[in-house]
Amino acid sequence: MPWSEKKGMQSEKSLGEWFTPSLPAVDNYVDRGILDKKIFREFAQKGRQVLVYGPTGAGKTSMVLDNLGRLQEQYQTKYVRVTMTNETTxxxxxxxVANQLNLERDVQVIKTDENGQSIKGGLKILKWFDISAGVQDKVSKQTITEHYTGTDDFSVLENVLFTTNTVLIVDDMENLxxxxxxxxxxxxxxxxxxxxxxxxxxxxxxKIIFVGIAETAEQLWHDVQSLKSRLATIKVPYLNHDESxxxxxxxWRKSSLSSSEEQVKRATYISSGIGKVVHEIGQKxxxxxxxxxxxxxxxxxxDTAIHDILDVNELDYEEILESAKIGKC
Known part of the structure; x- marks a missing residue:
């Protein structure tokens, strides 16, 4: 195909859409066969909580999001995703969570006794409001409709999730x-x-879908032992050669780039099955x-792509590539 600057610009734009090393793969997600079926069936089971775990770079979040898309098509579910950090409280x-659900949380403390007399301490009342409607303009007073009330945030959250048919993804649990x-x-x-x-x-x-590493399951079971029989634990391994x-x-095809079978195999071999690396090599x-x-x-x-990747991510990639080689989770 003759080169033109216009075709080059279109191809580069497509590379950014089909290779997403810094984001969960959505458009360029590859079906993972039996594993995808297993995850979807657990997602579709009412009352079933799920832990998806595996090594860093195995594509856990991509699998979760892809299967939740299918769940939404069949059962009209929604989802919110909260990513844990080492500073999460x-x-x-x-x-x-309240922000992603488009709810505003208000805390009130009732400090009256049965005779209406003021007392110390009191009962904390939590009110979660729907703030998606009622705003007319920047200077008008916002109309707020109360939807959920309780004395415990997690009880209120449970009610919200059930009544709105919403799945909560708690991602990167290992960071807590x-x-x-x-x-x-x-x-x-x-x-x-x-x-x-x-x-x-x-x-x-x-339901709640936890995404983490192997130790995440042990921590959850240790905290609440009765959760073990209610939690499906699904391990996601690194990508195999065919998937990569x-x-x-x-x-490359979606970006109008031509390649040989051997070039694809070489790039796959270098990536060691790590989804992030596959996308990075493909893009670069x-x-x-x-x-x-x-x-x-x-x-x-x-060759150029490999050098560019190592220049930018040398320490990060050295660790995850070594982990992939020894099969560490």
């Missing part, structure tokens, strides 16, 4: 520190409660070809 978690153990316990408790209470919401597929090949072939190999003013991938373009 119970309060910041609740604030993040020892200081966040109270949050991890509350998450295990709400997951257990949602399994028990699902019978009261026969039309809802709401499919991602590269599809991404394409960039090298475009910089060379050609839409035909050459071996030297893969």
């Amino acid at each position: 119970t309060e910041s978690f609740i604030a993040d 520190t020892d200081a966040a153990r109270p949050l991890r316990i509350r998450l295990a408790e709400i997951a257990k409660n949602m399994s028990d209470d699902a019978i009261n919401y026969p039309n809802s597929y709401a 090949n499919a991602i590269l072939e599809n991404g 190999t394409g960039h090298a070809a475009i910089d060379d003013e050609t839409l035909q991938i050459k071996d030297e373009h893969i």
